[in-house]
Structure formats: structure tokens, C-alpha cells
Amino acid sequence: MKGPLAVVTVVGLLACVPLAGASNVTLNFLIVAMLAALVGQGWNILGGYGGQYSFGHAAFFGSGAYVTAILQVRYGVNAWVGFGCGIVAGAIVGGVIGFLVFRSGLKGSYFALVTLAFAEVLRIVGSVAPITGAGVGTLIKLDLRPEALQFQSRAIFYWLILLLVFISLLIAERLEQTRFGAWLMAVRENEDSARALGVDVFAVKMGAAVLSAAVTAAAGCFYAQYFLFIDSSIAFGSRVSVEALLAAIVGGSGTVFGPLAGALAVRSLGEVAKLVAGDAPGVDLAIYGAVLVAVVAFAPRGIVGLGATLWARLRTGEAGHLAGSSSRG
């Protein structure tokens, strides 16, 4: 099953979970997992499809979160409007960073380092600037009304984040079916070849950066509304950046469902690790790390890639070399 139908089916099934009488704990887990999936999909657009490995997606997440929160708290803007502004703000930050980094022709590890640096600069600014609440952070007033984009029921929050994930999945699915997506993947594979075939490499990267930042910022906006509190290390800390690329890479970067599968896997693993390790500090992180190493070593194309390989093997009964199983850096 492929294409939009697959997206609708998967999201449809996920949407049924609250109806099946899931507990608040389960819903909370799923909401956090969907947040990771959304951040991961944002990363996937630029990193997975475009091959630009960013370590600084927190810059976009934090911009969305702060703009949503600050507009409400300091300027009394409606939360829904703030949410929209947050997405736009993230896209603008993406455009500015993209412009600076791609104009200077930074690639590979340099790109990763510079994006990380941008996020760190924003984190430091966020921890001292008065408008962000500096070290104290920003608290959004509890106001459980739909107009204020706050809900008594976790199920509604869950459906809201699922809607955002749904949109992000459709964006990824479109990338695989349009010229822009084909150009983006060509840029990932080989910039010189792409250029020789008429691809405006700079414009394509810029488009991907803005789109990627907007999706990631949406996750930030949601975070602010759901937890009603942010500070600069939550918003701009490297945790979000790492979570973004983990979800995408573990699930399968450059695939539609990779970030969703990766987010669910990584989050579940986190829970299991906590159970196993109990309160022993750091053990859950060690387990986490070990699984990551295993994924990178044995399933370089992530869960989705592994699934596709196993499925192909099952169908053809062929144990040897398979086209789909070859690794990509």
C-alpha cells in the first residue's frame, strides 16, 4: 500500500486509539511520541530527502514555541493566531539560517556544526533576553477553553497533534510525487549532477529549509500549548535537535513513514528502558544508545528500510543480495 491512501489508513488507525478507551497515561505517551514524529518529519524533509543533516532543528522548534507563548502572554494575542504566527516565524528563521548557510556553500559536517551553532546562539539569547522570560521561562496561563487552544480532554490534544502529523505525512508523500521532491533528492545524491541537469540547487535547498522549519515550528507551537511552559533549554536545547534526527534516522530517513515509526520506536524504547533500569540514573540512556548503534550498524535504512528488505526477502525467498538492502551513508 502506497501513497495518500496509506497515510490516511495509518492516521485513521491512530485516531481510533482514544475511542478504544486509552488511559491518560497512554494518551500522554502517544502525544509525546507524535510530537517526536512531527519534529522528526520536519527534519526528514531537509535531512532525509535533501541530505542536509541539521543538528540544529531546535532553532525552529524553539522559535515556534516562543512566538506562540510570547504573543499570548505579553501581547494578549489569541492562541490560535499565535499558533499560526509561530509556524510562520519558524519558517522565517529557517529561511534566514538556510540563506546564510547555503549561500556560503556549507555542506556535510560543516552544515551540521553551523546549524547546531545557530540553535545554541538562540538558546543563549533565550536564556537572557527579558522578552523570553530569561532564566525563568514563560508560563502560559491555564485557560481550558477551545478558543484559547487548551482542552480539558487529552484526546483532543492527541487528535490535534495527529492532525499535524497527518499534514506532515502528506507533505512527505507529495515530495515523492512532485518535481520539487525529485529535485530535492537529486541534490541529496549529487549536487553537481543536479546542477548540470538544470536544478537550481540553492533554491531547492531554500525551499526545503523553509518547509522543514515550518513543520518543526508547528511541533514547537503545540508543545507550548500542551505543556503551557517553556524555557530556553526546552525550546532551543540540543535535546530537540537530537530527537528530530533520531526519529527520522531510526525510522528510515527519506521515507514517508520513517519519522513516525522511528518516534514510536524510540519513545517506546525509552519507556522500556526506564522500566528495566528502574531509578538507576543513566542506565536508560545507555540502553537507548546501544539500540541506536545496532540500528545504524544493521539497518542503515531504518525500520522502514528493514521492513521493506524483509518483505522483499519473504516474497522472493531469496536470501542473497537484494537491491533494497544496500546501505546508504
Place this chain on the structure above:
Amino acid sequence: MADSLLKVDQVSQRFGGLLAVNAASFEVEADSITALIGPNGAGKTTLFAIIAGFQNPSEGRITFAAEEITGIEPHLLARRGLVRTFQIVQPFATLTVRDNIAVGAHLRHPDRRAALDKAEIIARQLGLGQLLDRPAENLTVSARKRLELARALAAEPRLLLLDEVMAGLNPSEVRDLLPVIRDIREGGTTILLIEHVMQAVMNLSDRVHVLAEGKIIASGRPEDVVDNEEVIEAYLGEGAARQYGTSGRPS
């Protein structure tokens, strides 16, 4: 003489103290197959990179279809109809043959379906029909060369720059590829090729320009150029022409 589609006028390229291309001038007639040959290190690939917009020349100007194109970016040149291939093939490794060619086709066909259809037609034309769904990284050298050609062709160029498309192929593969290239010209695409495989140069080209140490030292029909004393000496060293008893006509 027919109209020239490409004009290279006194182009020089300096890398520090090294003069890689030294005031090279030549023209490519519309609807011709023109070859650029010369010993290793003569500056052919540098000149190619300059023509295709991948490098800015230190001096000189390039004219394509009666418009100056010096310093214009490669993707804009591709849109105008000047498309190059690479000596070391650069496939989009994890993409299938179909998707590789479709990237080229997208230049003239924004619609995905149309680009994929076009890719399939081009693939069959170049004998890649069986390999459409194979990832490019799994192809043989010969198939990769064809893929490089197919992608460029899908962009529907007016002038196709082929950088050693025969290199690394065995004689029978070369023989198989010759008619393919001739067909491309019959289809209305002018071709400029860099080539070391003389079997291809002699068979294909209407006109040959010889580059040695950055300078064009001879131009003419292929059978005249290979007899040229200066050309033989450029390849084999001074005195070689006399030693091998060639008549040696002035260029």
C-alpha cells in the same frame, strides 16, 4: 560553413602559476559532432567545465546560440539547452534508473507523470529498458555511462557536452554506443565530445580540435588532424612524427 552554435573565444584559465587553458578558441557548428582531443593534462576537462558554467574563466568569452554565456550558472545554461555529462559518472546512486532520468526530464516537464513517461522512452532508446527499476548504484560501468547520457538527453539539450563517455568501456561496448550517439545527433542535438578512444573520435566526429598544453594546436577533419605533425608530437613527444615516417602537413 554553417552557423556555429558554440563559440569559445580566447578563453584562458589560470590556477595560481599554472596556465591550464591558454587563449583557446574554437567553434562548434550546429548539428555537428565535434570532438575535443588532446593528451592527458591538456586542459580539456577544465575547458569543458568553463563552457558548462562550472568554472569562471580567467579571461575570454563563450557564446552560445549567439548570446554571451560566460559566467552564467550551470542550471541556467541547462535551461538554455547546454547540458554536460561527467567523465567520472555521477549517478544519483540510491535512485532508480527511471528516477535518475526523470530528474533530467523534469527540466522540460514539470508534471511528474510526464517526466516519468519521458524517462521510460529515453531509457528504451539507450538500451536501459530492462534496468528501469534498478538503483543506479547497482549498474555496471557500461550501464552507468549510458545512464549519464540518458539523463542529459532527457533534459532535451540543443548542445550536449560529453566528457569521455567511452572511457572504461571495452571495444564491443564502444561499438554498441557509437550508433546511439549518432542517433542523438540525428535527433537534432549538436554534440561536443572530449574523447580519448580514437575509434570513437574517427567514427563519429565531423570536426576535431586538438588541445595541448592549454592551446588549440590543430583543427580540422579527423583524418587530417591525425596526420598533423604537431599533433603527433604533442601525443608522442618531439621528433616522433619524423621517426614514424608520417608525411606531416602544416595545420
